[in-house]
Amino acid sequence: MTSPDQPSASTSGRPRRRIVIVVAAVLVPVLLVAAGVVTYFLGGLNDDGQFRAEPPACETVQPSLHLLATAYTVRPEGSNSCSVFLPKDHPVYIPTPVMTIDYYVATPQREDAPDAASGVLRKLGSEVKPLSGVGDEAYSRNRSVYVRVSNLVVGVTVFPLAASAESQIHDFAADLADRLRRS
Helix, strand or coil: CCCCCCCCHHHHHHHHHHHHHHHHHHHHHHHHHHHHHHHHHCCCCCCCCCCCCCCCHHHHHHHHHHHHCCCCEEEECCCCEEEEECCCCCCCCCCCCCEEEEEEECCCCCCCHHHHHHHHHHCCCCCCEECCCCCCEEEEECCEEEEEECCEEEEEEECCCCCCCHHHHHHHHHHHHHHHHHC
């Protein structure tokens, strides 16, 4: 039997348990925050995106051209652009491009690369309308389409003499985005 002045075995462990619980409740969140900060500064939370460089412009466009329902021809314009021309036997043929497909890879240093690419699209202004089902994010303006796939921005700029309908251009952009995502 214990005297009233001596704590019982069941009550003497309680203060220690409370201290352990309080220390754990304070220490665990502090350690988690510290681990997150260290991970951030070491680049562990960065999403560099899928693309390190622009893909070969005309090579990636070629397999989707049939969706435009006209036998367009293509010619590379630098490393990140492809010009699209009507065939010479087309009734409104002109020797200038009727469409261009341009690529831009967003590669920020301390940010989320897909978010940076999305920021490029936000700069298009308010006259663009969202286009669902195309890439990770897409917008259209007139018949032109602007698509994001991870950290790659693709601009399909359509000039007035292009022979394809808006729906064909959207199908072309969706197919191109799907193939880029799988590359």
